[in-house]
Amino acid sequence: MDDTILIVGGGPTGLAAAHGVASVGRKAVLVDKADRLGGAPILSGYAKLVPSGEWAKDAIGRMVTRVASHPNVGVHTSTKVTALEGEAGDFRATLSNGETVAAGAVILATGFTHFDAINKPEWGFGSFPDVVTTTQVEQMVGAGKIACPSDGRTPERVAILLCVGSRDRQIGREWCSKICCTVSTNLAMEIKELSPETDVYIYYMDIRTFGLYEDKFYWTSQEEFGTKFVKARIAEVTIAPDGKRLLVKGEDTLVKRPIVIPFDLVVHAIGMDPNEDNPEIARVFGVGLEKHGFLERGEHYTSTFGSTRPGIYVGGSALAPEDIDSCIAHGLAMAMRAVGELQARSAQPA
Amino acid sequence: MPIHEKSLIDPDRLLSAEKLVIDGIDVSGHWNTTILPRTVPDYDPEFQKKIRALPGGENVHRCWQCGSCTNACTMYAINTDFNPRYWIYCTNLGLTSEIVKDKDIIWQCVSCNKCTNICPKDVRPEGVMKALAHWLEEEGHTTRSNPTLFDEEFTRQCLERGRIEDSEVMFNFFKKTGEDAIELMKKGWLGVFIARMNNLPLLREKRILPFIARLPIVGPLKMGWAMLFKPRTRSWGRTGEVLRAYVDEQKRKAQAHG
Ligand SMILES: Cc1cc2nc3c(=O)[nH]c(=O)nc-3n(C[C@H](O)[C@H](O)[C@H](O)COP(=O)(O)OP(=O)(O)OC[C@H]3O[C@@H](n4cnc5c(N)ncnc54)[C@H](O)[C@@H]3O)c2cc1C
Ligand code: SF4
Ligand code: SF4
Ligand code: SF4
Numbered sequence: 001m002d003d004t005i006l007i008v009g010g011g012p013t014g015l016a017a018a019h020g021v022a023s024v025g026r027k028a029v030l031v032d033k034a035d036r037l038g039g040a041p042i043l044s045g046y047a048k049l050v051p052s053g054e055w056a057k058d059a060i061g062r063m064v065t066r067v068a069s070h071p072n073v074g075v076h077t078s079t080k081v082t083a084l085e086g087e088a089g090d091f092r093a094t095l096s097n098g099e100t101v102a103a104g105a106v107i108l109a110t111g112f113t114h115f116d117a118i119n120k121p122e123w124g125f126g127s128f129p130d131v132v133t134t135t136q137v138e139q140m141v142g143a144g145k146i147a148c149p150s151d152g153r154t155p156e157r158v159a160i161l162l163c164v165g166s167r168d169r170q171i172g173r174e175w176c177s178k179i180c181c182t183v184s185t186n187l188a189m190e191i192k193e194l195s196p197e198t199d200v201y202i203y204y205m206d207i208r209t210f211g212l213y214e215d216k217f218y219w220t221s222q223e224e225f226g227t228k229f230v231k232a233r234i235a236e237v238t239i240a241p242d243g244k245r246l247l248v249k250g251e252d253t254l255v256k257r258p259i260v261i262p263f264d265l266v267v268h269a270i271g272m273d274p275n276e277d278n279p280e281i282a283r284v285f286g287v288g289l290e291k292h293g294f295l296e297r298g299e300h301y302t303s304t305f306g307s308t309r310p311g312i313y314v315g316g317s318a319l320a321p322e323d324i325d326s327c328i329a330h331g332l333a334m335a336m337r338a339v340g341e342l343q344a345r346s347a348q349p350a
Numbered sequence: 351m352p353i354h355e356k357s358l359i360d361p362d363r364l365l366s367a368e369k370l371v372i373d374g375i376d377v378s379g380h381w382n383t384t385i386l387p388r389t390v391p392d393y394d395p396e397f398q399k400k401i402r403a404l405p406g407g408e409n410v411h412r413c414w415q416c417g418s419c420t421n422a423c424t425m426y427a428i429n430t431d432f433n434p435r436y437w438i439y440c441t442n443l444g445l446t447s448e449i450v451k452d453k454d455i456i457w458q459c460v461s462c463n464k465c466t467n468i469c470p471k472d473v474r475p476e477g478v479m480k481a482l483a484h485w486l487e488e489e490g491h492t493t494r495s496n497p498t499l500f501d502e503e504f505t506r507q508c509l510e511r512g513r514i515e516d517s518e519v520m521f522n523f524f525k526k527t528g529e530d531a532i533e534l535m536k537k538g539w540l541g542v543f544i545a546r547m548n549n550l551p552l553l554r555e556k557r558i559l560p561f562i563a564r565l566p567i568v569g570p571l572k573m574g575w576a577m578l579f580k581p582r583t584r585s586w587g588r589t590g591e592v593l594r595a596y597v598d599e600q601k602r603k604a605q606a607h608g
Contacts, residue, residue, distance in 0.1 A: 199395050201393075207414075219412075219471075222411065222412065222414070223411060223412050226411065228393075228442060228443060229414065229415075230443065231415065252390060254415055254436070254439050255390065255436070255439065255440070255445065255448070257388050257389065257390050258387070258388065258389045258390070259389065259390040260389055260390070260391055261390070261391070261392060261393060262392065
């Protein structure tokens, strides 16, 4: 019986869980395979987060500092868990750095993998330098300049294509990545702020800016920043005869007509894939995967955030595409579950 | 075999040469029919700005294409080519040629404002219809509408003399619209108007003297006199010029705002 809780993954989910555990006086060991904590927003250099508008490095940075400086939390970066033995209340984990951790419960906060846009070759990523992804534009915004990678010119016109790597049976991705609509409407505003003469067009099938993101992002982007919305799923991106601009081809479903429109920069709003490590994670931790390849959850209503194996909890974007606010809530909920379970066990006579 | 689908193709995309001989073979008429592709090759980002600068068009950029306006529209119920949702989309993307194509129906909006009441984004489609009709007129795509011609004549007299002469407004209005005043008197609204001004039942009852006594005589005489001598409001001076300059200035400002 050990009252340490092992947390795998130090993104927003794992950071919230670690702080939750530490704040009630329990010990947490946080393991992340990357060389620093923070997860996708830090590793991929996101600019301003939705909905707070705070820079990712500040907001997530605070979460990292709070955890890393806490005496109850031990951190292992550039580390994976290679084996897990034992059972709920008494796990022994072997780490890739050779250390072992005895833990009463395990929290899996291993997150997602960005969709690799090369898997939709018809949309030009990998073929044309001026076809980029939302993460690249996040980085441009972070650096304070929007430019075409080919020659550094400021784009007059930008097309953002939604649902790249989501909602697509062709490539076996039958889920909505939940946050990319909001992120894209926000990026359109950030582009306009940095370069007022640039016009931004968003190509969509649906706009899913859920909850309060509706007016704050979708409406404001359209009404105050002049973002244009075109209902079309693009068929193909090619290069114009001038060898410079890109031609975006598709059907504008509202005018029932083919379109071939020139753009300077095409942005893929890439989706959230299951973590590419998930098969390995399933094997090492003995937990199940659901049909899309995300980690599977057990019975939810009375065993909230339980995985398919007792004593192991799973939450955040390891479960399904999620936004940061939800991930933080999942992290705290898992901390509550794990601590509660240890509490109950230690109350029982051995 | 007749091509039934031809009716679905815009006439301006159907090309066929009356007389065409290729390699000695006569392919005149529908043998050489070519259908131009309907591809949209570009957007015109300036068009939305122009419409937003016109009265009524201010909110056009808010539209998210839900179709509520078209569904509620009085005119759409009669003619499904009357589609405010579609014209608003074309406005926002700057598909100007699509708007021009429908120049002969856009003005038919009856301003019932059912669209305005139902629109969830407060676009005010009725205003957009007005702005589009206005733009079509200004660009010379449509002839000036009767209300516009009336307004112009009315404004001209106001500015010139500080007052209007009813008969001159009507006279010039008929001159510009080319409408036949005599026909309108016999069959149209002008006849109804005159009948209302005169007490015709008296005539039918053969009470000639009371009828003549009620005839509007002095008024029309005064109007005729005013038409000839065109009096101005006292001390009107340069007021008209100043007003005109002010109106032009306001128009320019409104345009610049887009
Ligand atoms: C372009 C883009 C922009 C976005 N912008 C926003 C935004 O503005 N606001 C918002 O709310 N959300 C945004 N999101 C979503 C946001 O990125 C996620 O909600 C969030 O990162 C999920 O946090 P997480 O901790 O669950 O997973 P992650 O952030 O993926 O963190 C998982 C962590 O686990 C580690 N890990 C993975 N596998 C292993 C393993 N086998 N062993 C050890 N460690 C492992 C990883 O190194 C990583 O540090 C955006 C997403 C995208 C794609
Ligand atoms: S959030 Fe929007 S862009 Fe992302 S997958 Fe869902 S519908 Fe597509
Ligand atoms: S105001 Fe015009 S566009 Fe609106 S519902 Fe009435 S007829 Fe249709
Ligand atoms: S009702 Fe309003 S939002 Fe809907 S299509 Fe018409 S103008 Fe656009």
